Amino acid sequence: MSLKHRIKRAAGDAYARVLFHTGLHAVVDALTPRRMLVLAGHCVSAPTCATLPKDMQIRAADLERILAWLARRYDVVTLAEGLRRIESGAGRRSVAVLTMDDGYRDNRTHLLPLLAKLGVGATVYVETRPLDERRANWTHKLFHCLERMGPEAFVLRYTEIAQADERGSIVLNQLVPHGEATTYHVKRVLKYEVDPAVRDRALDALFAELGGSDRELTDALYMTWDDVRALQAAGLEIGGHTVSHAILSKLDERAQDAEIAGCARALEAGLGRAPESFAYPFGRGWDFDARAADAARRAGFHSATTTHAGVHVKGRDPYRIPRVMIDEDAALHRIAAEACGGFELLRRLGIDLAP
Ligand SMILES: [Zn+2]
Known part of the structure; x- marks a missing residue:
């Protein structure tokens, strides 16, 4: 990590702690425009994802604490529902959304019971080749x-x-x-x-x-269609995450369509309804491009999420919705500072302390 990055990180951390511990987060929340915070994780730490890197796991207790804090202040709903509320102006509170990428087994065995206990929704973005062919990327x-x-x-x-x-x-x-x-x-x-x-x-x-x-x-890591259908039946949203987790910016348009529209078709066939939400694999600005956004729109998706930090506010591009990554190092004070609009306030002043 570069020195500049470390200084920014420390300043962001100090700022977030002040907002979080003094209760100033509530003041900032009331003063800044309504927003949607989207969290992005992969799996809840469980034996089934023991072989995944640490930055793809979050402990159940940490996730529970984060979601419980958010649910007291914001509407924790699916991404499609959150986007509808922000764009239509329906509802009073800001929105927080948990998204989980790829479709790992813990999403059914560990995440689902946790969400049921808290009474909150979430969106799970799945790759469809592991479901259809039992092949891992x-x-x-x-x-x-x-x-x-x-x-x-x-x-x-x-x-x-x-x-x-x-x-x-x-x-x-x-x-x-x-x-x-x-x-x-x-x-x-x-x-x-x-x-x-x-x-x-x-x-x-x-x-x-x-x-x-x-x-x-694939069986060790990924859910099956039955698992995904069980999530949908429990009220979770199932979104698209391509067929095989390809880096979309590296593909020509025909291959992008095969990955994105192919994923939409597979989800509709497997779940009986067309998916609304899409997440770019890897999600950094160099992993997708304007053609991929167009392909997502053509495939019928209403939105697409990245992995750049930030919040979504009314009127911004729904095919570039930012997300805050959560893993074993996820810190509630930093998530709270983003949720209340604290980091967004700084971004509007040209200062980005939450890279
Ligand atoms: Zn992914």
């Missing part, structure tokens, strides 16, 4: 291989298999002498600097070489 095969081989041995074997992508292999090999052959850097290179088609084939091959079974990996 490349990131899970990467985690599987890294866990068994370690990053350096992984780089050696992967680059042998992925010879067709010479440029990508050079970038990956350069990590080793620089001491950067870590899970973080390897994932980053495989995400942005290699040919995705070659990568997917190479990871499939390496995963199989290590005795991995796609079916077992």
Whole structure:
């Protein structure tokens, strides 16, 4: 983390603590325009997601504390409902939404009972290929291989298999002498600097070489259609998150449509109703583009969410709704400062302390 980033983080933290502990958050809330805060997580810590990175997990007790705090002050509803309330002006309070991405098993076993206990809604964005074909995306095969081989041995074997992508292999090999052959850097290179088609084939091959079974990996991590239908029946919203979690900005328009409209069709077939809400995989500004937003609109989605921090207010682009990531390090005071409009107030003054 850079020095500038650390200073911003510390200043943001101090500001959030003041708002949170003095009760000033209620004053800011009353003075700033009505807004929708959207939280983004992946799974509630559970044995079924033990193999996922820590930044994809949140402890149930932490999530409960955050949701209970928000529910006392805001309407905690699904994303589609929250957007309707903000755009139509219906309701008095601001809105907070919990979203969970990808469709992991804990969403039914651990998240659903927690939401029922608190009496709040949520939106779960699912990838449809794990549901339809019981196939996991490349990131899970990467985690599987890294866990068994370690990053350096992984780089050696992967680059042998992925010879067709010479440029990508050079970038990956350069990590080793620089001491950067870590899970973080390897994932980053495989995400942005290699040919995705070659990568997917190479990871499939390496995963199989290590005795991995796609079916077992998917069953261990992801919900089934029955699970997703149970969430819908309990009042949760099921949104789209592409077919295979591709980085949309790297695809041509036909492939974007296949990922986005294909996901909408699969959800309608599986759930008996067209989905309304969409989330861009990975969600950073360089992971999607204006064409992907158009493809989401054409596919019938009413909104799309990113993973840039912020809040949504009436009149802003519904295909770029910000979200605040939550994981094991999620801090209630920072979430409260965003929910009450505290960070938004600073952004309007040109200061962004909640990157
Ligand atoms: Zn995702």
